[in-house]
Amino acid sequence: MSCEMKLKERIGTINPIFTCQPAGAQYASIGLKDCIGLVHGGQGCVMFVRLLISQHLKESFEIASSSVHEDGAVFGALNRVEEGVDVLLMRYPHVKIIPIITTCSTEVIGDDVDGVVTKLNNGLLKEKYPGREVHLIPVHTPSFVGSMVSGYDVAVRDFVKYFSQKNKPSLKINLITGWVNPGDCKELKHILSEMDIEANVLFEIENFDSPLAPTKDVVSHGDTTIQDLIETADAQGTIALNRYEGGAAAKYLEKRWDVPAIIGPTPIGIRNTDTFLANLKAMTGKPIPASLVKERGIAIDAITDLAHMFLADKKVAIYGNPDLVIGLAEFCLDLGMKPKLLLIGDENPGYADDPRLKALQENVTHEMEIITNADLWELEDRIKNKGQEFDLILGHSKGRFVSIDYQIPLVRVGFPTYDRAGHYRHPVVGYNGAIWLAEAMANALFTDMEYKKSREWILNVW
Ligand code: SF4
Structure with missing residues (x-):
């Protein structure tokens, strides 16, 4: 069995995955x-x-x-x-x-x-x-x-470069979230609070899940302040959750101001969230509290209810931002699923050296393709013309027509997601994100089983 990473061979793009x-x-x-x-x-x-x-x-x-x-x-x-x-x-x-x-x-x-x-x-x-x-x-x-992903990385780096200034050392850490949703920001801040860690959570947009107040004067805006950015140079360390969305800023802070950087892993799934917590502990010396151990246990229990019966061996196609795609693929593998096709919408020389992509290529035990500079035709062509079968697709709303036309359930994840309600509110990171993702995938498969009458009876006795 093999896993190959290659550039899309066609010139031109049909149904792009990214914008600019x-x-x-x-x-x-x-x-x-x-x-x-x-x-x-x-x-x-x-x-x-x-x-x-x-x-x-x-x-x-x-x-x-x-x-x-x-x-x-x-x-x-x-x-x-x-x-x-x-x-x-x-x-x-x-x-x-x-x-x-x-x-x-x-x-x-x-x-x-x-x-x-x-x-x-x-x-x-x-x-x-x-x-x-x-x-x-x-x-x-x-x-x-580049693409919208590198544009995010460049902007985050330039903002940090412009404002950061050394004053006096602080016990805070910098947490660069990457391109995430309000629900992810909330989950990350919850983890930090449980661990009693003070952080500059950078470019955080939790307030975009904003209230409709009687005064009607609430305007959505991010919550990272100029002061937060100035203080990044004094932090005891930076954790950038995504290598390609914030990694450049973490490297800048390390090189310019000697602020140690940990880049990744994107805390999707149990394994990567465990590593994130271990990194927080190593950087701050703060212990992992019993409350998070309990949350981990609840997540594992939720996953155990689903993995063997419903998720194992399901063939999955995943597309979107590279850190998200890699994190989702790693989580799917941990659940016993078979991510067969990973589509990343741009090319970046850094992909060849990404240890996570290398690990996938070395360790996957089923046939798997990783296509860079990919478009959604790479997915559709395989289904329509090459007889490839998928049980599930993970990606943003731009893939909805492939899902509808070929009747393959799509779990919306990533940007942009506009054809389902409230997705921005749910985290995909952390233990709570792992629960949401596993249950969203299972529920999508359940609905599909009902429509296709495939093992649908099992839901009566589960
Ligand atoms: S490719 Fe992007 S930057 Fe160029 S015109 Fe279109 S939207 Fe504007």
Whole structure:
């Protein structure tokens, strides 16, 4: 049996799994308090991304566009950045951070965004907004390089690079969540609280599960503050949960400020959550409390009820962000399932050296493929034309038509998920995430059994 990792062979993409770099930078920017990103490019670079994020989180929030038109594409469009910054500052008195996020068009034009930031700092901000705290941060995310995943990584690194400053050593740790949901943030903060660990939870968006208050004035925003970012240099260590979404910031803090970094594993499933807790313990010296041991036991009990009877040997296809896909595949293997196809929507030279991908290639005992730079046609083609069978698909909502057309249950996980209610509220990380994932997979299979009358009787006696 073998597991091979290879690049998609076709040129072109049919039904992409990812969108482009600026999308990731926008997702990172919504994790900051008092921040509105200004995307320097055509309006669609914001409109569609904001819509996706809004559909996913079912909340409204602000991102601005410099709205480049034909004249800007020919003559340069930095005047629109200048005007955009001024309008944002006039209209939103609370705004302190404006990342200027570049796009394919403005990178090709060669607009000097770093230069215009210097000009604005020395001109507009001093003359029109003296005494106001404003941080203009260039974030370079050309869309012809990388993907939304690397865009997130670049933005997180650039924010940390801009703000971090050494003051006095602190007992806090930095926790870089990566591209997660409000439910994941809540779960991670719960684990930290149970372990009595103080942390800068960076780019955290728990508040995007926001209340509808009688005053109607609740606006969704991230909760990472400027102070949190400044203090990252004083922390006793950084844990970046995802290698490709926050790993660069952890490495920067280690190199620039000697803050030790632990990158990964993404705490999906029991095994990886155990490692996460062990890393927290090693970094802080805080013991793992009985409450988390109990949660682990409850998760194992829930999984034991399902794994042997229903999940074992099920053939699974998984697509999405690399850290998520790898974490899900590892969890599926631990459950006795057979992840047969992993689709990662971009190519990154780092994949070849990723120890988790190497371990999959070395240890998997069934036929498995890992395709990078993949699209959803890689999945559909195997089902439609190559006779490959899957019992279950794990991935975001963009795969819904493959699921519907070929009647294979899809458990929605990852970004964007817009065609099921409340998914952003449930964690996939931690012991509670393991319970949710195992039960969501089992329930999807149960519904499928009922429709296909496949061993459906077993549900009457289980
Ligand atoms: S590919 Fe380019 S034009 Fe399209 S959304 Fe991304 S940055 Fe904007």
